[in-house]
Amino acid sequence: MEKLRIRGGAKLEGKVRISGAKNAALPAMATALLTPEVVQLERLPLVNDILTMQKLLGDLGADVELHPDHSATLQARLIKSCEASYDLVKTMRASVLVMGPLLARMGRARVSLPGGCAIGARPINLHIKGFQALGAKVRIEHGYIEVTTDQLKGAEILFDRITVTGTENLMMAATLASGHTILRNAACEPEVTDLAALLNSMGARIEGGGTSTVHIDGVSELHSTTHCIIPDRIEIGTFLVAGAITNGTLELENVNTSLLESTVGKLRETGVRIDVTDNCLRVSGAKVPVAVDVGTKEYPGFATDMQAQYMTFMTQAHGASVITENIFENRFMHASELIRMGADIKIEGSRAIVRGATPLSGANVIASDLRASASLVLAGLVAHGDTVIDRVYHLDRGYEKIEEKLRSVGACIERLK
Ligand code: EPU
Secondary structure, rough: OOOOEEEEEOOOOOEEEEOOOOHHHHHHHHHHHHOOOEEEEEEEOOHHHHHHHHHHHHHHHOOEOOOOOEEEEEEOOOOOEEEEEEEEHHHHHHHHHHHHHHHHHHHHEEOOOOOEEOOOOOOOHHHHHHHOOOOOOEEEEOOOEEEEOOOOOOOOOOOOOOOOHHHHHHHHHHOOOEEEEEEOOOOOOOHHHHHHHHHHHHOOOOEEOOOEEEEEOOOOOOOOOEEEEOOOHHHHHHHHHHHHHHEEEEEOOOOOOHHHHHHHHHOOOOOOOEEEEOOOOEEOOOOEEEEEEEOOOOOOOHHHHHHHHHHHHHHEEEEEEEOOOOOOOOOOOHHHHHHHHOOOEEEOOOEEEEOOOOOOOEEEEEEEEEOHHHHHHHHHHEOOOEEEEEHHHHHHHHOHHHHHHHHHHEEEEEOOO
8 A cells, every 4th residue: 555755844945836627627517427428527526536537437438538638528419328337336326426416417327325424424315315305206116226317307406404416415416407407505615616517507497506505597509618627625735734734835826815814814813914816826934923713614615624634733833723523523532643653732622732733753554534634644744754644545636746736836656565
């Protein structure tokens, strides 16, 4: 299994080009199932989750060509299977995003039920409830969920709680339903806004995508389009922390500055300097960052996907901070690894109390999920000595060429094969 070795202590200086957002690219790829015509995507991040989605769409009958310039050509002329297998769903939960499009176009989808994962139980009951509201029949058998319909019919759907991929799945399904659908308490994440824009460019009639109430008028077919994926706000946030924690200066290019208010605001409160220009963010570390509490929340709140990286930063801030995880019930797996590196963190239910600043010392650590891996990379950058991170396949799922990008701004990082 591949590992990363980081020698801590380098101040990061220079420019980093931010990739397209994985969590926008995955539903964008799934839209190709909604039409026999070509969907052309640009600024796709070349990360392993994208390759998994390519494999899944290929199994369903779509042609998916990924090009080195980060564009992709997708076409599902014919759908030859409506099934997402256990092997693919267990590799990537976002495989469930094919359900909405398959149900809408083929009247059937059979998808392995995702189990819990490192960060929580993560059921898909709200996706299923939504499909039922649109008239689908549901059957669960042998660990698979099957949804079927003769024709989806528009309905009013109130999500009991906000779900990102649930909103995306229902939005995609409703584009080809007959009549009008209203999604209430919908997710407002920028990735949802991006998906709505993409679907509208294919001929869908969606209003309010990216707000809590979405109106969708069903159409009989969707057509070809070209769409550019938004920048990855979590990669941006991760590099902001990398610049801040090493007390360096990084310029992040290809950034949509409006996506990031909560992370930028929080880091500024700690004393980090962040300057915003057109498509660029410049971060300079504070000599003495101060501890600031944070609670994760749906967009536009502080993203749960930035919680682990922020926790690493708080180990280097002066004072005590309380980090509350409100979205997932078990997203503190990184804390025990940070403690092994010298951090002072106490977990009390959904709260982590971090006392800083404590010097970190390099150690062998294990990555438990994507963002936990990123937090350990950040810890390795400031630790004394060498940190070796095991199970970096988690990191490769969502960060494109992270060690190349970090090395180009002065980090001492290498991959051990
Ligand atoms: N939930 C339910 N029932 C459902 C759906 C969700 O109870 O049917 C609960 C979940 O268990 C969780 C909360 O609702 O406690 C929010 O989950 P959500 O459905 O919004 O998460 P998701 O759509 O599965 C996406 C991202 C995650 C990100 C979350 C929250 C993608 C592909 N994944 O997951 O990204 O953490 O939204 O913002 O978009 C990551 O990139 O590392 C990652 C985990």
